[in-house]
Amino acid sequence: MASTTNLDQTAPHIALFPTAGMGHLMPFLRLASMLATRNCTITLITAQPTVSAAESNQLSRFFASHENIRGLQFQLLPYKPSTDIDPFFAQFISISNSVHLLHPLLSDISPPLSAIITDFTIASSVCKIATDLSVPTYILITTSARFFSLMACHSQLVENNPKNGGDEGIDSIELPAGLAPMPLSSIPPPFFNPNHYFSTIISSNSTSFSKVSGILVNTFDWFESKTIEVLNSGTVVQDLAPILPVGPLESFKAEQAIDLPWLDNQPAKSVLFISFGSRTALSKDQLRELGTGLEISGCRFLWILKGSEVDTQDKEAIEDILGESFLERTKNKGLVIKGWVNQDQILAHPAIGGFLSHCGWNSVMEAARLGVPILAWPQHGDQRVNAQVVENAGLGLWARDCFWEKMLVNGEEIAEKIREIMRGENLFKASEVGEKARQAHGIGGSSDQVIQGIIETLKKKK
Numbered sequence: 001m002a003s004t005t006n007l008d009q010t011a012p013h014i015a016l017f018p019t020a021g022m023g024h025l026m027p028f029l030r031l032a033s034m035l036a037t038r039n040c041t042i043t044l045i046t047a048q049p050t051v052s053a054a055e056s057n058q059l060s061r062f063f064a065s066h067e068n069i070r071g072l073q074f075q076l077l078p079y080k081p082s083t084d085i086d087p088f089f090a091q092f093i094s095i096s097n098s099v100h101l102l103h104p105l106l107s108d109i110s111p112p113l114s115a116i117i118t119d120f121t122i123a124s125s126v127c128k129i130a131t132d133l134s135v136p137t138y139i140l141i142t143t144s145a146r147f148f149s150l151m152a153c154h155s156q157l158v159e160n161n162p163k164n165g166g167d168e169g170i171d172s173i174e175l176p177a178g179l180a181p182m183p184l185s186s187i188p189p190p191f192f193n194p195n196h197y198f199s200t201i202i203s204s205n206s207t208s209f210s211k212v213s214g215i216l217v218n219t220f221d222w223f224e225s226k227t228i229e230v231l232n233s234g235t236v237v238q239d240l241a242p243i244l245p246v247g248p249l250e251s252f253k254a255e256q257a258i259d260l261p262w263l264d265n266q267p268a269k270s271v272l273f274i275s276f277g278s279r280t281a282l283s284k285d286q287l288r289e290l291g292t293g294l295e296i297s298g299c300r301f302l303w304i305l306k307g308s309e310v311d312t313q314d315k316e317a318i319e320d321i322l323g324e325s326f327l328e329r330t331k332n333k334g335l336v337i338k339g340w341v342n343q344d345q346i347l348a349h350p351a352i353g354g355f356l357s358h359c360g361w362n363s364v365m366e367a368a369r370l371g372v373p374i375l376a377w378p379q380h381g382d383q384r385v386n387a388q389v390v391e392n393a394g395l396g397l398w399a400r401d402c403f404w405e406k407m408l409v410n411g412e413e414i415a416e417k418i419r420e421i422m423r424g425e426n427l428f429k430a431s432e433v434g435e436k437a438r439q440a441h442g443i444g445g446s447s448d449q450v451i452q453g454i455i456e457t458l459k460k461k462k
């Protein structure tokens, strides 16, 4: 097992450098733990202060249970965004602006670094200091290979934006050779706006895709084989670094244990788990319609309710959002929780039979690893593209005509889709996906081999 007691002199020393938001932090922690288990020396760089309480709590728990992993904290320079900007995106920019402060800390580090693995959202600035330090850089992509392919082609797509030509009738766009066309409705509108921070973060960092030593993606060969194959064929972007599928990333032991006696008492595969990730909040009206939908469906449910984007501002009580009477009427059928739960462990619970998800990519990979069918209700950013990948792979269904984030979906419609996913028709396919996922990350599987290959490459460089 992992350890610092192993005195393998050739073991690489890898620094992992995540950015902001649980969706970016969790995959880095999981990769750090996996690399430490494979005898690498690991330094985890964390920018302070974090945006959410969930991030700082998770980091404390992680370090407490991984004594062999060193933390390197660095304080961000003050940053005041000029416009009203998503706090997590503001943090990406703030970290980029402060990265040069790391140079002296990393140049003195012992043993010397073999590589830095960083997040896409700060890749260009990290590449700059890593080049000065002569340390190879890798990127860990926390979205699907499919959405990554869009980011990789960002500059071409913005230049040829069909909407610029006033062609409103078009419903999908062509991507470079071999990649399937992308429905226009799946691409977040800010992607095409060169002045929007969503777009500037992509354009300023995608130039690093041809400079780094490799691009690790939390996906697996079987799940997105076509996309991975095309990306690695050299036809999409000139000099694109190799795409290295390393997923689904494994959870680590110390992830907070769940204590939900209610769930333990439910029949196998009877409960729908509902979560829109760490930062996506539905409108109040939509939350109430979802409540109505659950009630009409008659299904058992475990609902993690989020009322705001950043947890420290999420102050409203459950009964104020959903109403006392809803909670009373559904008390034998369901449980609503506000706050952080260990989603990965809930998905692994035998009582869970389906997952109503926003399709944040970590959630998708967790469901894939555990073979839980997804009912996709994507909201922002990469989530619609991810939902398509889920459906193509047979992991679940996306009622794209019904679950559309720009309109209020009514309870009746929601109930119908919930019944559909809980009838279990998708269970067989989802468990097959789970089997493929287990093969990929098991010993000798496609993702395990990729990780071993990276470690061997770094050992040879020492």
Ligand code: UDP
Residues within 6 Å of the ligand: 021, 022, 023, 024, 026, 275, 276, 277, 278, 279, 280, 304, 339, 340, 341, 342, 343, 344, 359, 360, 361, 362, 363, 364, 366
């Ligand atoms: N998560 C969790 N408990 C929660 C909410 C989220 O453990 O109450 C985890 C979830 O399992 C996933 C990550 O936080 O690993 C969220 O990432 P994802 O990409 O699914 O969505 P995002 O939060 O980035 O929208």
Ligand code: UDP
Residues within 6 Å of the ligand: 146, 180, 181, 182, 183, 222, 223, 224, 225, 226, 227, 228, 385, 388, 389, 392, 393
């Ligand atoms: N596809 C699509 N839209 C998407 C992603 C994929 O229409 O957003 C289609 C496309 O035809 C592609 C196929 O789904 O060839 C499968 O692609 P993917 O890489 O997801 O899976 P694989 O080919 O490995 O099964």
Ligand code: UDP
Residues within 6 Å of the ligand: 086, 187, 188, 189, 190, 198, 279, 280, 360, 379, 380, 381, 382
């Ligand atoms: N965003 C988000 N959660 C994510 C990814 C993106 O809230 O996991 C937000 C982000 O603030 C960005 C916007 O989504 O501004 C980009 O896409 P969106 O599909 O929301 O476009 P919009 O609906 O705002 O036109």
